[in-house]
Amino acid sequence: MADPSSQSLQPQHLPVAIIEADEQHAFLTFSGVLDAHALPALEELISDRRLRQAGDWVWDMSGLERIDLACAYALLRAVTRAPRTVSVTTRGARRAVQHTLRHAGLDTVVTTEE
DSSP states (O other), X not given: OOOGGGSOSOOTTOSEEEEEEOSSEEEEEEEEEEXXXXXXXXXXXXXXXXXXXXXXXXEEEEEEEEEOHHHHHHHHHHHXXXXXXXXXXXXXXXXXXXXXXXXXXGGGTEEEEO
C-alpha cells in the first residue's frame, strides 16, 4: 500500500481541490456543497505545505453551490494564520456563497472577482 503522505489530499468527492501550487501561486477549485461533513478534509487540505509556501491564492468558486459558516471560518483561519502574507482572490462565487464569506469576515482579507 502506498504511503498516505505521498497521495493527494483531494479525493474525488471533496468539493475543493488544489489544481496547481508552487512557491508563488496556488489555484484551488471549489464545487458542490462545502459543509460540516467536508470540514475535516477541508482543514487538512488548506494546511497543505504547498499553500503555506504560495503568496498568491486564487479560489475558483464558480462551481460552489453552498458553503456553510464553519467552512468559511476555516478558510478565514487559513488566510489569517498563513506563515506569510497571502493575497487571495475569489472568482465566480454565487451570491449566497459571497454572503456567507462576508458573514465570516473573509471580505476583509479577500478580493472578490465576479
